[in-house]
Amino acid sequence: MIVARALEPAFVLFTRELAAHLIGTPRECIGLPGLAVYVEARLKSNPVFDYDAFVQRLPAAKDKLRFWTPSLCDANSDAIDFIITLGGDGTVLYAAWLFQHTQVPPVIPFHLGSLGFLTVFSITDVRSVLERVIGCSSDGVRVNMRMRLSCTVPLVQSPFSIAAAAAATAASTATCSNHGRISSPVPLFHADPPEVFSQSPPLVPFMLPSSSLDHHQQHQHHQQHQHQHQHQQSAASAAPATLGRRPPSRVGSEVHMYHERDNGGSRLDPGDDRASSSSAAASATAGSGTAAHDAASAPTAGSIGGIGGLYASADPALSLGSAVPEDTFQILNDLVVDRGPSAYMSQLELFVDDKHLTTVQSDGLVISTPTGSTAYSLSAGGSLVHPDVPSILMTPICAHSLSFRPMLLPDSIELKVQVPLDSRNTAWASFDGRHRIELRQGDYISVTMSRWPMPSVCMEDQSSDWFESLRRCLHWNERTRQRPLDASSLDTASAAMAGGDLPLEDVAARLFRL
Secondary structure, eight states: OEEESSSOHHHHHHHHHHHHHHHHSOBTTTTBOOOOEEEEGGGGGOTTTOHHHHHHHOTTHHHHEEEEOHHHHHHOGGGOOOEEEEESHHHHHHHHHTOSSSOOOOEEEEEOSSSOSSOOEEGGGHHHHHHHHHSOOTTOOOEEEEOOEEEEEEEEEOHHHHHHHHHHHHHHHSOOBTTTBOSSOOOOOSSOOHHHHHTSOTTSOOOOOHHHHHHHHHHHHHHHHHOHHHHHHHHHOOSOSSSOOOOOEEETTEEEOOOOEETTEEOOOTTOTHHHHHHHHHHHTOSSHHHHHHHHHSOOTTOTTSTTSOOOOSSGGGOOOEEEEEEEEEESSEEEEEOTTOSSOEEEEEEETTEEEEEEEESEEEEEOSGGGGTHHHHTTOOOOOTTSOEEEEEEESOSSTTOOOEEEETTSOEEEEOOTTOSSOEEEEETTEEEEEEOTTOEEEEEEOSOOEEEEOSSOHHHHHHHHIIIIIOTTOOOOOOOOOTHHHHHHHHHHTTSOOOHHHHHHHHHTO
16 A cells, blocks of 8 residues: 655656556565555546556556555555555654554655654665565564554533433423424523532532522523524424534545534534434433433432542532543544633643543643654653653643643553633644544543554664654754863974964964864
8 A cells, every 4th residue: 555645746656656566576585476556546537647558558457556545444454464655754644544443554654755753764765675575585674563542532411411401302392382482491501600610519519509590591581582493493303402513524534523502502413323322311311400400410320530420529620421432533643632722721631540630721732652752742842752662741832830841651541631611711632633623611532542553664673763763853962072182282283383483373273173
């Protein structure tokens, strides 16, 4: 499989020639013909690649030249023995991103980019490198198993949203009169007001004060008169309107998440498969407004003391409701959670194995692998970490506290980053620099070590390649060497000056050996 940088003419032409070489060169060491090669599906219609002329030139390509798509990579990874990348580090990251739910095949990275921490092979040595890897020549190659992180983005249901969902479900089944106008106001909560948190007692589940409930009822009653048509549509739909996000829409190989909010909060698309489980959860607590609130406030078994249920804490802003996993991403470099377009600094809660570690007040947080320690984390002041060190690197971005320093954590932990319920603004998360999503109050991301690392073929070995990349890309610790003290230069210069007066320039040259 060949993964090239962009569809630039030079890369397209080289991909065509490389594919012809792999298809037409027999594997003499094992007595087999050339390889079957996968190239990107867009190349079949690319005029520079010229598929028809390629098949006429090499008839074997009609059966052995195949085309990959992101869905094929994720579903049929067993059909791919190794990957050749032509580009920079971004091309290697993209190749690993294609395999989100399966093992990444070994990657042979050729350097055709700008920096090249991960691309250790020169394109001028492509023939000899391929002979080492697939031609059974020399002593073979070493493979570096680069750790990846598994990031799960759940759909959080706080006690407030559960009560609102139950009320919405009850409203959808209630009898409507007066041209769709609901006869009694339904308390649908827009957000969890910060003033409610200060009235909640410590170490107990959330209890909604009656005064705040009356305020929401009055506010919602006013909203109902302004949005009669929206409530009529809600009554006609059996799906609750307050539980989560719309399903992701896929554009090419990218996945984009959209949030849609109405007066009742965020909304699930009725066509989403996840709506069925959320609807069942809301229907189980449906009934009168009081019954729904009691069901949401009552503690459940196993809900105290962990992020999976209600987090027992003296600060209710750290509490989390039940969650339904929404999507999981395997990343090779880093997860970045930042403040996004907001002018406020971000406020994040950090949990390690369901225990509150600290509150992060900064421009953001970088959670990286050892491979990603030379990327954004390094720019934010993080340490360099050898790829063979099994660890998770946590680096704050412009932390408000000067004592908040980067930290190395063992790869066996589960790390959770949450936007607290009392946060002034939302946060934004990106995974390996792509798939940027918004995290609202109460949302969190769970980070663990992935079960699928990325095998990267080494030029020499793991350590030699890494240290050489530091010298080549970062010019790590390069400086002019300090000159030694040399007592013999005085004797040499004195003897040379004994013959008479010399110009000042010659004296300097002889004394300092310039």
